Amino acid sequence: MPLADYRTYCQMIDRALAGRFAYPAFNVTSMATASAVLRGLAESKSDGILQVSTGGGSFASGSMVKDMALGAIAIAEYVQRVADRYPIYVALHTDHCQADKLDQFVNPLIAETERRRAGGLPNLFNSHMFDGSALPLKENLDIAVRLLERCRKSEIILEIEAGVVGGEEDGIKAEASAKLYTTPADTLEVARRMNAVGGARYLLAATFGNVHGVYKPGQVKLKPCILKDCQDAVVKAYGDAARFALVFHGGSGSTVAEIREAVDYGVVKMNIDTDTQYAFTRPIADHMLKNYDGVLKVDGEVGSKKAYDPRTYLAAAERSMAERVKQAVRDLRGEGTTLYRDCPSGNGNRTRNI
Ligand SMILES: [Zn+2]
Numbered sequence: 001m002p003l004a005d006y007r008t009y010c011q012m013i014d015r016a017l018a019g020r021f022a023y024p025a026f027n028v029t030s031m032a033t034a035s036a037v038l039r040g041l042a043e044s045k046s047d048g049i050l051q052v053s054t055g056g057g058s059f060a061s062g063s064m065v066k067d068m069a070l071g072a073i074a075i076a077e078y079v080q081r082v083a084d085r086y087p088i089y090v091a092l093h094t095d096h097c098q099a100d101k102l103d104q105f106v107n108p109l110i111a112e113t114e115r116r117r118a119g120g121l122p123n124l125f126n127s128h129m130f131d132g133s134a135l136p137l138k139e140n141l142d143i144a145v146r147l148l149e150r151c152r153k154s155e156i157i158l159e160i161e162a163g164v165v166g167g168e169e170d171g172i173k174a175e176a177s178a179k180l181y182t183t184p185a186d187t188l189e190v191a192r193r194m195n196a197v198g199g200a201r202y203l204l205a206a207t208f209g210n211v212h213g214v215y216k217p218g219q220v221k222l223k224p225c226i227l228k229d230c231q232d233a234v235v236k237a238y239g240d241a242a243r244f245a246l247v248f249h250g251g252s253g254s255t256v257a258e259i260r261e262a263v264d265y266g267v268v269k270m271n272i273d274t275d276t277q278y279a280f281t282r283p284i285a286d287h288m289l290k291n292y293d294g295v296l297k298v299d300g301e302v303g304s305k306k307a308y309d310p311r312t313y314l315a316a317a318e319r320s321m322a323e324r325v326k327q328a329v330r331d332l333r334g335e336g337t338t339l340y341r342d343c344p345s346g347n348g349n350r351t352r353n354i
Pocket of ligand 1: 096212249250271
């Protein structure tokens with residue numbers, strides 16, 4: 001069934017590490033954006049990751065409710081319902097959750113998975129991110145280790161961050177500083193603390209000059225070689241099995257060469273939001289500008305129902321975003337890499353198990 005279980009998700013990560021490709025992880029905030037990702041991944045024959053941020057969850061729950069965990073659950077349930085119509089595997093993840101939001105977001109989501117598992121149902125999410133990068137490393141890892149121990153019991157993978165990604169995401173701004181570049185010493189400490197939680201898996205967002213949002217070429221100084229230094233240090237200290245499965249945040253505007261260099265050094269997941277936001281909105285802008293007298297009631301006229309029906313422009317937005325999803329898969333060398341082999345027709349004629 002195309003919603004990856006723990007074993008499949010681990011297999012996806014291991015294959016990417018060994019095969020030097022990576023999975024794109026797209027932020028989704030609605031049924032339309034989730035459908036765009038599923039379509040783009042399926043047309044690329046690539047597995048992938050859909051993720052919900054705290055702001056995305058709040059948005060998805062409705063402007064009157066604004067409950068970030070509830071909105072994330074609603075999106076996850078939507079994806080679980082429709083995913084088996086697409087001949088690929090997808091994993092569900094939640095994006096940046098700072099320490100002060102754990103009780104509103106990640107903790108209730110883990111609790112929901114625990115409740116489901118107790119009833120014999122599969123996990124709600126495959127992985128969650130805890131972002132303690134604003135804290136001193138020791139405090140960051142103290143919280144991360146406690147969370148990882150809890151996640152292990154429910155076969156949830158935890159993503160953590162060491163170093164700070166610059167720019168702005170969901171209204172959280174990070175200032176430019178030395179912390180934009182993770183050090184090998186920091187990542188050795190991450191490995192020492194996290195690997196002590198035996199039998200658990202985690203992903204590491206190590207920063208190498210990444211910035212959230214989009215900037216003109218030349219503004220962002222990525223140094224992917226930092227990732228190589230960190231991998232070399234951890235392998236030297238703890239052996240090849242300790243090699244990190246890395247996550248690339250803030251990659252919008254990066255060149256394909258930079259992306260592939262990062263993948264060569266062990267990036268298995270690359271977050272994509274800004275670029276797919278633009279791809280979604282672009283055809284909507286086009287539609288509004290071209291159909292000005294249809295979408296508006298100008299000078300006492302009645303407009304055109306066909307032009308202002310949201311389905312018209314949202315369907316165009318979905319197609320455009322799906323194309324950007326396909327580009328991301330190509331950039332990450334993921335085309336045709338799906339593990340999903342036993343349903344070549346892609347009709348989803350397999351048993352659903354949710
Ligand atoms: Zn990020």
